[in-house]
Amino acid sequence: MTSAVPLLLPPTAADLTTRPLTREDAAAVTALMAACELHDVGEVLIEEADIVGDWQRPAFDLATQSVGVLDGDRLVAYAEVFKGRWADGAVTPDHRGRGLGTALSHWTRAVGARDGGTLVGQPVPGDSPGERLFSALGYRTLWTSWVLEMPAGTTITPQPLPAGYSVREPRDEADLRAAWTVNEDAFLEWSERERSSFEEWTATVSRRPGYEPWQLRLMVDAAGEVVGMAFVVVSSGCGYVDKLAVRRDERGGGLARALLVDAFEVARAHGGERSELSTDSRTGALGLYEKVGMQVTSVWRHWAADVAPQPGVAPA
Missing domain, CATH: 3.40.630.30 (Gcn5-related N-acetyltransferase (GNAT))
Incomplete structure (x- = not known):
């Protein structure tokens, strides 16, 4: 059986706790991602059915491929890695600047290495805190994505x-x-x-x-x-x-x-x-x-890094 990779929090987040996510966390993850999207791109793109659909894929195991960070009972950060390559993660705006993004990055790369991956990455909004963090951590851009809209009444x-x-x-x-x-x-x-x-x-x-x-x-x-x-x-x-x-x-x-x-x-x-x-x-x-007639409303870029056990991540 695959063992979970522990997430080690930085001293600046010693008051927070971590655990793997469960199916019952879908609403909390949706709320977290919605808060990040609203802050970073000005609109909410996610809905709970997106999370539930992803989590019910046969090859995805929440117990070993996800982690949540909690402030009391509130989910304030999370990450997941699918098939050792495809990561998703976010830190709520009011908990940024505490080293959580860096810790989650180390964790996703360690999970990718454990699961046989050679590269792990995720999309983040252009010119956002997530993009600046990935750049500082040595990630590289693989491609650019655009969200386009056909306005109402067009x-x-x-x-x-x-x-x-x-x-x-x-x-x-x-x-x-x-x-x-x-x-x-x-x-x-x-x-x-x-x-x-x-x-x-x-x-x-x-x-x-x-x-x-x-x-x-x-x-x-x-x-x-x-x-x-x-x-x-x-x-x-x-x-x-x-x-x-x-x-x-x-x-x-x-x-x-x-x-x-x-x-x-x-x-x-x-x-x-x-x-x-x-x-x-x-x-x-x-x-x-x-x-x-569609118009670009936001730009996203997929950032990725080579995987290897990372500093600050306890071995599985």
Whole structure:
């Protein structure tokens, strides 16, 4: 059995306590991340279903791959590492400057080393305290991401579909598997990660809390084969296009744009008056989204560091 890596707090945080997170901490982590996002980028992007979906992935173990820092009963910082590579962590604004970010960085790299990783990193807002911390700790930038918005009331120009093509909801598991295949094939053309299993993918899509079939949009050809997909989430009046992919041999005919327009429209029909999505510099898709009228609202960068046991982290 894998042993948890203890987090050793600096003397400036000796009054705080640490422990692994549990499923019951999802709301507290959401509140922590929301406070950080509001402070650093001026809007809240996270919702609890995002956390729950990530935590129910089969390969993720909260007991050994997460840690929380508490001030009494209040969660004030946390970190997690998925598959020895993909970290998430945050320190609430009123507890920054106490060395917690540095301690969490050492912990994530130690967990990455324990789990066989060679690199660990996470996205943080551009020109934020997190970015300045990572730079000081010797991390390097691997890519840039942008959050874009289609403002409420913006007219969405329709995108005609080629003859025989249509967009519909999934009907069964075969449709889900087809969407997963299209999504993974497309993203693995540029993403430096291993292929997500079907179970990992559904954890954040069809098994995500609150999921309804209308959220998953399937582009099908005249033969009924799934050649594209989009996944949209509506929260607090915003429709967020979480995933968008078209099979390589079907690109260039406007299918991606048609899926995007459809996702915006179905989101509006379910209360998403404005629409958002994110893309990064590895995809080359920024221009597509700007051409349909989307505007960049925040910039994020993925910072990463080589992993190795770090000073101040007790061995497992």
